Amino acid sequence: MQEEVLILGGGVAGCAAAIALAQKGRSVTLIERERTPRHKVCGEFLSGEALEDLHALGIDVVSLGAVPINYVRLAAAQRAAEAPLPFPAKSLTRKALDKALISRAIAVGVRVELGRSVQSLNRTAASTWQVTLEDGSIREAPTVFLATGKHDLRGHARPKDPHRWVAFKMYYRLSPAQADDLGDASELTLYSGGYGGIQPVEDGITNFCCVVQRRYFERAGLRWEGLIANMQKDCPHLAMRLAGAQPLLDKPIAITHIPYGYLRRTTEDSLYCIGDQAAVIPSFTGDGISVALHTARCAAAAYLARESSSVFQPKLRSAMLPQMRLAQAAANGLNNALARAVLPFFLRVWPGAMQVTARLTRVTQPAALAP
Template sequence: MRTLTSWFNIQRIRSNALQDEVLVVGGGVAGCAASIALARRGRRVTLVEREPTPRHKVCGEFLSGEALDDLRALGINVTSLGAVPIEYVRLAAARRAAEAPLPFPAASLTRKALDTSLIAEAVAAGVRVKCGRSVQSLSRTTGSWQATLDDGSVHEAPTVFLATGKHDLRGHTRPKDPHRWVAFKMYYRLSAAQIADLGEASELTLYSGGYGGIQPVEGGIANFCCVVQQRYFARSALRWENLIANMQQDCPHLAMRLADAEPLLVKPITVTHIPYGYIRRTTEDGLYCIGDQAAVIPSFTGDGISIALHTARSAAAAYLAAEPAPVFQPKLRSAMLPQMRLAEIAANGLSNALARAVLPFCLRIWPGAMRVTARLTRVTQPAAVASQVISS
C-alpha cells in the first residue's frame, strides 16, 4: 500500500510539474499569434480550438501593412500561400465609384489558408494544440483557471488568453449588439472582364442598411463579405437570395461586378449580433482578452486581422513582463479608443442614405480622403517592436 501511495504521489507531482502555464481558448488569428509568441519564449501553452480543421470564416480577408509585419514576425510568408497584393481602395455607391492608392502595402488571403499556416506554426513552436474540442465552462479557482471541455476533460492553468472571436464563451459574454448586425460571406468566380476591372483593389460597396467589400483572393476568385442591420434583412424575408438582389438594386455597381458570377459556396457563411465598436473595459486576474474579445472594429476598415494580431502581441508582451491582466486590459482600451471611435463614426456615416448618394462624387474630387481614413483607423505598432515581442 505504501508503494502504491508513493507511486500516486509521484504521478501527481509530475502532473503538476507539467501543468500548462497558459491556456489559449480559440485557435483563430489572435489565439494562434499569442500562443506562438508565448511558446517561443519558453512558456508551456495549450491551445483549444473548437473546429477540427481550419475553415472559411466571415471575414473580409484584408491584410494591412501592420498585419503583414506581424505575420512576417510570426514566420508566415503570405506570398508563398498565394496572397494577392492589394494596391487600391475603391468606394462604390449606386453607379458611381472612386478609388485611391492605399497608403501602405496590403494583401488578401483566405482565412482558411491563413489559419492553417498559423496552426502549423503554433505546433512547430511547441504549442500543444487540441482541435475539435470546445470549452464548455471557464471558471476561476484559487490562483488558477479551470476550463471544462466538451469531452469532460478539465484543463487548469494560472493564465488564460480568451480568443474566441465573435463567439462568446458562456459566462464571459459581451454586451448585446443594439443594431443587430448580420454578416454574410460568399466566394464568387467573377467573369474575366470583371476580374480584370476589379484588379488589385479592395472595393467597398454601399447599400441600404449596410455595406460590403469585394476583393480578389488566391485561386483567381473573389471574396464578397457584407454586413446589414437585421431589420433590413427582415425586409428581404430573411432570405439571402432576396438580400443580394436588393443590394444589387441599391448599388448597380455591385450588380455589374456580380454579373455572370458563379457562387462557389452552397450558401453564404453567416454570423449574427456583431457588437461593432465594442472595446473591453476590464477583465479578471489572469484572463487576457484578445482579438474580437478585446475590440470589434467596423468591418469596412479592413483592420480586423490587424487588431487580432496587435492585441495578441500586446497581451503576450504584457504577460511576459508580468503585467496583470486587469492592468493591461484598460491600457489596451485607451490605446485603441481613438481609432475605434473614428471607425464607428465613419461606419455610421456609410449607412446614411445621403452619404451613399454623395460620397463617391466627393471622393472623386478628393480621393485622398480615403487614404486619410485608412491611416487614421489603423492600430499601429512599430515593426521592430512587433518582431522583438513575437520572435524572441
Template sequence: MKQTPENFDTIIIGGGLAGLCNAIHLSKFGKSVLLIEKNSYPKHKVCGEYISNEVLPYLSFLGINPFDFGAVKINNFQLSTTNNKLVSAKLPLGGFGISRYQLDYILSEKAKENGVIILQDTVVSTRFNNDIFEVQTKNSENFYSKIAIGAFGKRSLLDVKLERDFIKKKSPYLGVKIHVKGKFDANKVALHNFKGGYCGVSKVEKDVINLCYITNFSSFKKYKNIADFQENEVFKNEFLRAIFKQSTPIFDEPLSISQISFETKNPVENHMIMSGDSAGMIHPLCGNGMSMAIQSAQIASKLILNYLDGQILSRKQLENEYISKWNKQFKWRLKAGHFIAMLFRNDKMANFLLQVVRKIPFLLPIIIKQTHGKPIKL
C-alpha cells in the same frame, strides 16, 4: 508551476487569428500553451479577408510569410455609394488578401510545429481562484494555467457566462460571405454600399474573389432568403450586380453569421486577457479587423511573457498595462470606425461625402489612415 498534461503556462480559448498568433508567440519563447478550439482546421469563416501590411513585420517574426501561400498584394481602394457614384484612391500602406481558410490553417500548423497543444473541444466554464485559472471543456476535462486568453471571437456562450455588458444587447447586424470565380482587379479592394449595408470585394489566393457583406437584419428579414435579398437590395448597386452576375460561385451556399456586435467591450474580463474580436471589433466598413486581431496578439503576448518571466510583478500590473496599450493602439480606430459607419448609414450624407472626396481626392487616404496603424514595431 509543475507541468502536467492538465497544467499550462497559458490556456487560449479560441483558435482564430488572435488565438493562434498568441499561441505561436508564447510558444516561440518556450512557454507551454494549450489552445482550445471547437472547430477543426481548415474552415471558412465570414470575414473580409483583407489585411493591412502593418502586420507583415509581426507575421515575419512569427515565422509566417503570407505571400509564400498565395496571398495577393493590394494597393488600390475603391468606394461606391448607394447612388452608384465611385471614387478610388491608393492605400497608404497597402495590404494583402488571403482567405481565413488558408491563413488559419497556416498559423495552426506553425503553432503545432512550436509545440502548442491544440485541442478540438468547447470550453463550458472558466474559474479564477487562488491566482490560477481552471478551464472546463464540454468533454469534462479540466485544465489549469497561470494565464487565460479569451480569443473566442465575436460572440460566445462564454460572453454570457462572464456577464459581459455587450452580450446583453441585441445586435442588428448580419454578415454574409461567398467565394466566386470571375474578373476583378487583383491589386484592388473595393467597398460598395447598398441600402442597409455594404459589401467588401477583394481577391485571395488561387484567383478567388471574396465577397463579404454586412447588413441590418431589419432590411434582410423582409425577404425570403439571401438570394432574394441580394436581387432586391444588394444588386441596386450596379457595381455589385456586375460582380455577382458575372462570376461563378464556389461555395454551395453562402456563409452567414448573425448578432454581430460592435458594442464597446472590456479588454480584460474576470482576469482573462481578451484578444482579437473578443476585446473589440471594428466595423467591416473600415476593413481592418483581421489586422487588429493579429496586433492584439502581439500586445498581449509581449506583456504575458514579461509577467511569466517576472518582469511584470503582479497580475494587476499586467492587466492595467494591457488595457492601456490596447486602448492606445485601438481605441481611436474603433471610434473612427463607428463614426465613419454612422455617416455611411445615412445615404444622403454618404453621397455628399463622396462628392467632397471626389473633388478633394487626398482626403480619402487621410480617412483610411484613421482606421489603420503603422507597421508593427517588434
C-alpha cells in the same frame, strides 16, 4: 493537468499569442474547437500592419498564395471613386491563413488540441483557471488567454449588438471581364442597410463579404437571394461586378450579432482578452485581423513582463480608443443616406480623403503599449 498558459480559441489572435509565448520558451496549450480550419465570415483583407505582424510570426503569406491589393474603390448608387492604398496590403482566404498559423504554433512547440470545444471557464478557490471541455474533461492553468473570437463563453459575454448586424461571405468566380476590371482593388459597395467588400483572393477566386442590419435582411424576406438582389438594386456597381459570376459555395456562410465598437474595459485576474474578445472594429476598415494580431502581441508582451491582466486590459483600451471612435464615426457615415449619396462624388473630387481615412482608422500603435 496544470499548464502554464491556456489559450482558448485557435484563430488569428489565439495562434499569434501562442506562437509569441512559445518562442519565449513558455509552455502553452491552445484549445480550438474545429478539427480543421474552415471558412470564416471575413473580407480576408490583410492590412500593412497585419502583414508585418504575420511576417514576425514566421508566416510567409506570399508562399500561401496571397494576392496584392493596391487600390481601394468606393461605390454607392451610380458613382464609384478609387484611390491607391497608402500602405501595402494583400488578401488571403482565412482557411489558408488559419491553417498556416496552427502549423506554425505546432512547429514552435505549442501543444495544440484541435476539435475540443471549451464549455466553461471558472476561477477556482486556489486562484487558478479551470476550463471544462465538451466531454467533461478539465484543464487548469494559472493564466488564460481568451481568444474565442465572435463566440462568447458563458459568464464572459460581451454586450449585445443593438443593430443586430448580420454578415455573410460568399466566394465567386467573376466573369473574365469583371475580374480584369476589379484588378488589384478592394471595393466597398454601399447599400441602404449596410455595406459589402469585394476583392480577389488566391486561385482566381473573389471574396464578397457584406454586413447589413437585420431589418434590411428582413425586408429581403430573410433570404440570401432576396438580399443579394436588393443590394444590387441599391448599388448597380455591385450588379455590374456580379453579372455572369459563378457562386462557388452552395450557400453563403453567415454570422449574427457583431458588437461593433466594443472595447473591453476590464478583465479578471490572469485572464488576458485578445482579438474580437478585446475589440471589435467596424469591418469596412479591413483591420480586424490586424487588431487580433496586435492585441495578441501586446498581451503576450504584458504577460512576459509580468504585467497583470487588470493593468493590461484598460491600458489596451485607452491606446485603441481614438482609432475605434474614428472608425465608428466613419461607419455611422456609411450608414447615413445623405453621406452615402454624396460620398463617391466627394471622393472623386478629393481622392486623398480615402487614403487619409484608411490611414487614420488603423488601430495598431506598437509603442503605446510597451509594458
